[in-house]
Amino acid sequence: MTQVLENEVAVITGGASGIGREIARRFAADGADIVIADIQDTPREGGEPTHELIDEETEAETAYVECDVSSVDDLESAVVAADEFGGVTVMVNNAGIFHGEEFLQTEEEAFDRMMNINVKGVYFGAQAAARRMVEADGGSIINLSSVAGLEGSGEFVTYCGTKGAVRLLTYSMAAALGPDGVRVNAIHPGLIETTMTTDDVSIIGSEDEDAFLESIPSRRAGQPDEIADAAVYLASDQSSYVNGESLVVDGGMTNT
Numbered sequence: 276m277t278q279v280l281e282n283e284v285a286v287i288t289g290g291a292s293g294i295g296r297e298i299a300r301r302f303a304a305d306g307a308d309i310v311i312a313d314i315q316d317t318p319r320e321g322g323e324p325t326h327e328l329i330d331e332e333t334e335a336e337t338a339y340v341e342c343d344v345s346s347v348d349d350l351e352s353a354v355v356a357a358d359e360f361g362g363v364t365v366m367v368n369n370a371g372i373f374h375g376e377e378f379l380q381t382e383e384e385a386f387d388r389m390m391n392i393n394v395k396g397v398y399f400g401a402q403a404a405a406r407r408m409v410e411a412d413g414g415s416i417i418n419l420s421s422v423a424g425l426e427g428s429g430e431f432v433t434y435c436g437t438k439g440a441v442r443l444l445t446y447s448m449a450a451a452l453g454p455d456g457v458r459v460n461a462i463h464p465g466l467i468e469t470t471m472t473t474d475d476v477s478i479i480g481s482e483d484e485d486a487f488l489e490s491i492p493s494r495r496a497g498q499p500d501e502i503a504d505a506a507v508y509l510a511s512d513q514s515s516y517v518n519g520e521s522l523v524v525d526g527g528m529t530n531t
């Protein structure tokens with residue numbers, strides 16, 4: 276039986292951990308070959324390296340490339356690595372960092388770091404992949420934004436700014452690349468259980484968790500594989516006429 280991502284070659288930034296790891300596993304299970312592009316190969320949450328796990332679980336070809344998405348050269352290397360499997364057809368710009376800050380106390384270095392990873396990394400990751408996709412007459416680029424890219428928050432000024440930028444970069448890239456057959460869409464996760472939300476910004480497991488869950492109609496945090504399901508849809512031909520779209524996966528938090 277044909278698999279939904281058969282013949283696809285995906286580069287997934289931040290694919291070692293959390294949401295990126297589940298996207299990589301699902302893509303591989305659905306027939307894609309996978310390049311994990313991350314600053315580390317072991318998951319932040321612990322466990323074996325994602326590319327090794329995929330090797331055990333599936334028939335997919337996999338590679339790990341050490342890549343800091345704030346470096347244009349590293350992003351180019353990650354995309355080049357996909358040439359070994361036939362060339363990138365799906366780019367998932369997933370790597371990101373999240374922390375809160377007092378707006379009045381935010382220092383330039385912290386601002387630049389988050390912008391470089393969350394925005395510059397998406398911009399040049401998409402560009403590196405799109406150059407090949409345009410030549411090949413098609414491809415799908417998926418950018419990880421957030422519900423924080425839809426609404427402002429006084430606690431997360433910089434993060435919201437970066438994720439809002441990802442949303443409009445997505446729409447603009449879709450306009451630029453659509454005529455060449457390349458689709459660009461964004462996923463906006465709500466509260467998803469990863470190291471980001473248990474440790475970096477402690478929501479899950481904190482005393483505020485119950486109050487936070489009250490604001491989510493589904494009354495629970497999402498799991499990384501629930502974002503992977505959305506990514507499979509956007510990567511595959513099932514979404515062939517979906518372009519420049521924001522897919523919100525948040526248990527109903529934003530619209531209620």
Ligand code: NAD
Nearest residue numbers: 289292293294314343344369370371421464466467469471
């Ligand atoms: P995570 O911290 O669990 O995993 C992030 C991965 O990115 C890690 O493997 C890390 O090593 C990698 N990474 C960090 N900096 C990097 C860099 N400079 N270059 C390459 N890789 C780097 O995070 P997650 O929860 O899986 O989040 C993935 C994406 O989803 C992020 O863009 C995040 O902003 C977004 N998101 C997450 C949530 C959530 O609730 N977890 C909600 C909305 C959006």
